[in-house]
Amino acid sequence: MSEISHVGAVSVTYGHFPVGELWEPGFEREESRPDFQTDTSVIVIPGQIVVRTRVQEHTAPVVLVRGHGQDGAPGENWTLLASELYRPVYTGRMAAFDTTDGLAKPAAVPMEVFGRLSEPGEASLSLDPAQIYLVQVWEQGRNDSRERFEAASQRGEDSLHGWFEAYAIVFTPSGRQSPPTPATPVSRRGRLAARHGKPPLGMR
Incomplete structure (x- = not known):
């Protein structure tokens, strides 16, 4: 059974x-x-999957x-936007983020995906860092989101907080990799020696 975030x-x-x-x-x-x-529409870089939207400023439900x-598909009215590979670079803890303000806040209402109701909360889950994942980005509303946004703006509505696009980001195992490992801790003496070419007198 799939694991579904809030x-x-x-x-x-x-x-x-x-x-x-x-x-x-x-x-x-x-x-x-x-x-x-x-x-x-979807750009994958180490540590991030960046989704480009058709509306510049708005609030989007994400699971x-x-x-x-x-x-x-996660259900009716979902359209596949892109499929990309993602390789975990730390320990695999994934979360949806605002563009500039940190972790996304809970949504106002639940969302149904794969026949189950996802309640509002933190959109996060854990991947296995030893796996490579096929990431499918599914969307709702993109086909006319910009037009609906512009119409709402002309009516003087609060378009920033309106619902124009929704996303379901699905991670499916698609191979294995050597899991990322943390760097070996470096002592203060080692850091100073690397910076100055030799340890300080009191540490020799």
């Missing part, structure tokens, strides 16, 4: 939001940035799913 509400700005892997102490932090010059096979 449904979060992602505050989207600049037309994109990340589903990212939570950094763990001891691991070298991945600092890569997505290339927004591409027309790709994460860990599947065990190709289960098809």
